[in-house]
Amino acid sequence: MDRTTAADEGRDPTLPGRLLAVERDALLPLLRSRPHALSLLAGITRGRGRPRLQADLDDVDEPLHLGVPSGTRTPARFIGDSATLVRLCTGRAADGASYELTGAAVEELNLYG
Template sequence: MTTPADVHDVRDPELPGRLLAVERDELVPLLRGRADADFALPVAACPGWTVRDVLAHCAAAFTRVRERRFEEGVFSPEANDRDIAERAEWSDQRVVDELERGMTEAGPLIAGAGGALDALALGEWVHAGDVREALGEPGAYAGAGLPYALTLLAQVTGRRGHLPLHADLDDADEPLRLGDFSGERPPARYIGDGPTLVRLYTGRPVRAAAYELAGVEAEELNIFGG
């Protein structure tokens, strides 16, 4: 896997769409082949939600992008619960249908938003990892989309002025710079693999032995809050 070392200043507007398309082609066939009971499995990364709930949340988010519905509090916990409740009577496969359409059609709309929706694309890819983990499938927070996700993560953290971090990735040819390097804070240092880095930045559980982190506490990295 190759990853650009410094990608903060050049936004590729097509990158979120490519990430979603790659994940769609891997995730949707997996979901089509699962039993109904699998959709009721709990998702550890999203307490209180099942696999179906996570998929419904993601599908609803993409539909909002397609329909350009961004009312105040659109992605609050309360709004997320309403979106899931609105799909409570749908079949599992209807939820997957909406998700597939969203992952196909949202890319150009995210591209045209000037970066405002890039984190949404990244978050939906992370939720796909949550689902994989709940289903006991390999490749959570990895797979063909990982290089795109890491590049997008670097861009999102840079634009948000996140703390600087230099990542030496076991599975990449070059180091990756994340966050804002223009300030006085010396960059933190990460040594480990790409999926673990994604877990740290998105508040997912990690194994302590899987990485080395210096100059920052793991909790400070989470871009999606507590």
């Protein structure tokens, strides 16, 4: 039985998870501008009720808080640059990037997996 839907036909096969081609096209201009990308990322993680993550970014002065506090789980912590964080949150490989992630698995950051 083929379970392909109209939405599946709009998916970009080169992108991970459930990212639609139309979503990718809308996000790419924002991702080229770091402040907009980080604001978008923070809003999406809060809206989806993702676990709390404190990101101490090398290229941003203030810590970025993603997700929502759970009350039962200690917030995870990311130390690295913003480009690596965006790559991890969009399910893309961060091979060769220098970062530290504690309190969460890389897979938990993927918004589309």
